[in-house]
Amino acid sequence: MAEDAMTEALPRSKSQLAYSYIRERIDDGRYSPGFRLVLPAIAGELGVSAVPVREAIRLLEAEGLVEFERNVGARVAMANPREYEITMQTLSLVEGWATATAAPLLTKEDIAAARKVNDGMTKSLEHFDPAAFTAQNRQFHSVLFEKCPNPRIRELVDRDWARLGVLRESIFSFVPDRSRDSVAEHEHILQLIEQGADPLEIEMAARQHRLTTLDAFLKHEAQRHETQRHGAQPHPAQR
Amino acid sequence: MAEDAMTEALPRSKSQLAYSYIRERIDDGRYSPGFRLVLPAIAGELGVSAVPVREAIRLLEAEGLVEFERNVGARVAMANPREYEITMQTLSLVEGWATATAAPLLTKEDIAAARKVNDGMTKSLEHFDPAAFTAQNRQFHSVLFEKCPNPRIRELVDRDWARLGVLRESIFSFVPDRSRDSVAEHEHILQLIEQGADPLEIEMAARQHRLTTLDAFLKHEAQRHETQRHGAQPHPAQR
DNA sequence: GTGTATGAAATAATATACGATTCTCGCAGA
DNA sequence: TCTGCGAGAATCGTATATTATTTCATACAC
Numbered sequence: 001m002a003e004d005a006m007t008e009a010l011p012r013s014k015s016q017l018a019y020s021y022i023r024e025r026i027d028d029g030r031y032s033p034g035f036r037l038v039l040p041a042i043a044g045e046l047g048v049s050a051v052p053v054r055e056a057i058r059l060l061e062a063e064g065l066v067e068f069e070r071n072v073g074a075r076v077a078m079a080n081p082r083e084y085e086i087t088m089q090t091l092s093l094v095e096g097w098a099t100a101t102a103a104p105l106l107t108k109e110d111i112a113a114a115r116k117v118n119d120g121m122t123k124s125l126e127h128f129d130p131a132a133f134t135a136q137n138r139q140f141h142s143v144l145f146e147k148c149p150n151p152r153i154r155e156l157v158d159r160d161w162a163r164l165g166v167l168r169e170s171i172f173s174f175v176p177d178r179s180r181d182s183v184a185e186h187e188h189i190l191q192l193i194e195q196g197a198d199p200l201e202i203e204m205a206a207r208q209h210r211l212t213t214l215d216a217f218l219k220h221e222a223q224r225h226e227t228q229r230h231g232a233q234p235h236p237a238q239r
Numbered sequence: 240m241a242e243d244a245m246t247e248a249l250p251r252s253k254s255q256l257a258y259s260y261i262r263e264r265i266d267d268g269r270y271s272p273g274f275r276l277v278l279p280a281i282a283g284e285l286g287v288s289a290v291p292v293r294e295a296i297r298l299l300e301a302e303g304l305v306e307f308e309r310n311v312g313a314r315v316a317m318a319n320p321r322e323y324e325i326t327m328q329t330l331s332l333v334e335g336w337a338t339a340t341a342a343p344l345l346t347k348e349d350i351a352a353a354r355k356v357n358d359g360m361t362k363s364l365e366h367f368d369p370a371a372f373t374a375q376n377r378q379f380h381s382v383l384f385e386k387c388p389n390p391r392i393r394e395l396v397d398r399d400w401a402r403l404g405v406l407r408e409s410i411f412s413f414v415p416d417r418s419r420d421s422v423a424e425h426e427h428i429l430q431l432i433e434q435g436a437d438p439l440e441i442e443m444a445a446r447q448h449r450l451t452t453l454d455a456f457l458k459h460e461a462q463r464h465e466t467q468r469h470g471a472q473p474h475p476a477q478r
Numbered sequence: 479g480t481g482t483a484t485g486a487a488a489t490a491a492t493a494t495a496c497g498a499t500t501c502t503c504g505c506a507g508a
Numbered sequence: 509t510c511t512g513c514g515a516g517a518a519t520c521g522t523a524t525a526t527t528a529t530t531t532c533a534t535a536c537a538c
Contacts, residue, residue, distance in 0.1 A: 013309065014522070039490070049523045051290065054490085058294060062301040064391070070252060071490055071529045090391050097332050152303070152329045156395070253492070278520070288493045293520085310499045310520055 014048045018056035021046060026065055026076055027165055033079040037066060063159055065166060079167045081221050087167065088214040091160040095141065096207030098148035098157050099189070100199040105147040111190060114143040118186045125179055133179060134168060140186060144193070144206075178216040185209045253287045257295035260285060265304055265315055266404055272318040276305060302398055304405060318406045320460050326406065327453040330399040334380065335446030337387035337396050338428070339438040344386040350429060353382040357425045364418055372418060373407065379425060383432075383445075417455040424448045 022042065025031040037057055039050040046053070057074045060066045068074045077083070117140045124132040138161060148154045189209065192202050261281065264270040276296055278289040285292070296313045299305045307313045316322070356379045363372040377400060387393045428448065431441050 038488090040488095050490085051522060051524095055294060055297060059297065059301060062298060072531090073490065086389055086391050089389050090395075093332065093336050093392065150325055150328050152325050153332065156329075277518090279518095289520085290492060290494095311501085312519065 014046070014052040015055040015059075018042065018046055018048065018053045019059055022053075022056055022060060023065070026060075027162070031076050033076050033166060035076045037074040037076070039073070064163055077163070077166055081218070083163075084167050084217065085214060087160050087163045088210060088217075091157065091164065092207045092210035092214070094153050094156045094160065095145055095210060096203040098145035098150075098153050099141075099206040100203035101149060101153075102145050102147040103193045103199065103202050104196070105149070106144070106193060110143055110147075111194060114140055115187075115190055117143070118183060118190070121179075121183050121186070125176065125183070137182070144189070175216055175220060178213060182209070182213065185212070253285070253291040254294045254298075257281065257285060257287065257292045258298055261292075261295055261299060262304070265299075266401070270315050272315050272405060274315045276313040276315070278312070303402055316402070316405060320457070322402075323406050323456065324453060326399055326402045327449060327456075330396065330403065331446045331449035331453070333392050333395045333399065334384055334449060335442040337384035337389075337392050338380075338445040339442035340388060341384050341386040342432045342438065342441050343435070344388070345383070345432060349382055349386075350433060353379055354426075354429055356382070357422060357429070360418075360422050360425070364415065364422070376421070383428070414455055414459060417452060421448070421452065424451070 022031070022037065031037070039053050039057070043050045043053045057066060057068070061068045061074065065077055066074045067077050117136050121133055121136045121140070124130075124136060141161075145154065145157055148157070185205070186209075189202065189205050192205055261270070261276065270276070278292050278296070282289045282292045296305060296307070300307045300313065304316055305313045306316050356375050360372055360375045360379070363369075363375060380400075384393065384396055387396070424444070425448075428441065428444050431444055
């Protein structure tokens, strides 16, 4: 049977093709929040019909990456502070649990890898490289939660990270103070894991780590509204 | 403009029609785990084409209520102990948080309503009415978490309850001992809420409440395997 | 000038039709 | 009797075509 050599032979369905095509563009920012996803247009770019593209978009909608309106169309999910807050809260919850349950399964090598990434974050900070910092941040946490034995919760964590990716660029103004604390908290979490701390303690540390970032953002937002007195236009990227 | 009187005139899309049609049947057990969802068949029953039915099924797949295989088709998600464990763990996490954050928003009337439902559960227990007990259990918890201010987490709670609904019938053998404890724990949670306890304490009480039910089930499972020595067929409802 | 009708263009929603893949089952040969 | 093969059926996947809805621009009335 030659099927072993052919496992990748069947080209994944056009729906999946469309899904990864769109997803890729959302992730890397080519489709930024508010961008309108027009079925025939995307279908044309891919050389397929609108049907599979539609399915892909509905999937993305279910994941919360795009918003959809009947008979009107889809657009990349809007980035507003409220969305950011909701996502960060949810992530603090599921990631905290994932990190705690993955902790006992981490090897010394895993810890070492995470610590190395965290050291890299310090460097990115010194070089004022927010992009690298953000990427390393995700990588650090990925090491810590990816061995979570509950696949459903792992999926939820991945999904929220994806949402964060969309929101990040648009509303996250780099806050060096917070970033520095963040690196220190990472080290603290690593130590808890190393010493085999109570899972609940790890969970709460991971949760609080994220909630603190959220608080920093919310404070920063409030302050921003304080200084510029006029109410910023409510729908900046509308239509 | 007469559209005010017509707001409900537009018949929700056929995709939505198909979705609720299938969802209803999964929820009430007419489509039990393993049931095959054949596109043309369902399309015929609804008098629509296969396209919207397909979309509905993909949505249900994203929610984890049906499993899908390329070029083969969809079937209602299988009920096995592992799935039950995963779902209960996830629910313990999100429901715990939802309950804790909803607690400060509950009125005296909410608490009273919940307590009344809990009293009803005692009665259902005395009358050996598992169906009523299960329904009341869901109703009780709904009151406690539905005011959770994070819509995303509320959605996750709803989704997991839906999954439980599918699994329940097939694998849950009624365990009176656990049920009696359950009612007592409900009352304990209510008291915590009433006295304005620390949110974390409420969260952990709600979480533990569910995890204890899960443990009872797992113990019961292990015991069952102990008595009947042969390994039960691995895929009971297969194909 | 402002607001309201009207029609054309854009777009989504669905139906139909066809092609591709997988499954089923009987038959031939060992 | 068992195993491998192949034809046909069942079913999914997608393209094309049609219909319905929304949106936008224009013109008309007040």
